Amino acid sequence: MRVAQVINVRPENFEKYAALHADPWPEVNSMIKECNISNYSIYHYNGTLFAYFEYSGDDYEADMAKMAADPKTQEWWSLCKPCQEPVADAAEGEWWKDIRELYHLD
Numbered sequence: 001m002r003v004a005q006v007i008n009v010r011p012e013n014f015e016k017y018a019a020l021h022a023d024p025w026p027e028v029n030s031m032i033k034e035c036n037i038s039n040y041s042i043y044h045y046n047g048t049l050f051a052y053f054e055y056s057g058d059d060y061e062a063d064m065a066k067m068a069a070d071p072k073t074q075e076w077w078s079l080c081k082p083c084q085e086p087v088a089d090a091a092e093g094e095w096w097k098d099i100r101e102l103y104h105l106d
Contacts, residue, residue, distance in 0.1 A: 005099060008085045014044070017049075049084070
């Protein structure tokens with residue numbers, strides 16, 4: 001399963017966000033892998049963050065709940081979230097907005 005998402009980055013916090021991701025915590029990276037996510041990238045363009053990853057597990061919702069319950073991941077998110085804001089058309093309560101794949105070539 002391939003997943004692409006977008007969110008805005010607050011201009012005043014972009015450098016902080018970039019610095020966090022230039023040196024991510026090993027525990028956070030380990031949890032991402034433990035939750036069956038690989039080939040994970042985050043890109044930045046003109047105030048928008050674009051994330052792409054591949055999920056290889058059997059229960060996406062359970063793996064995402066496991067990640068969200070992890071104390072170290074929660075601590076990491078507490079540093080990252082103030083740097084972000086949902087895109088204008090995000091649904092109520094949606095943080096990163098899933099976006100539709102239009103083309104893929106292996």
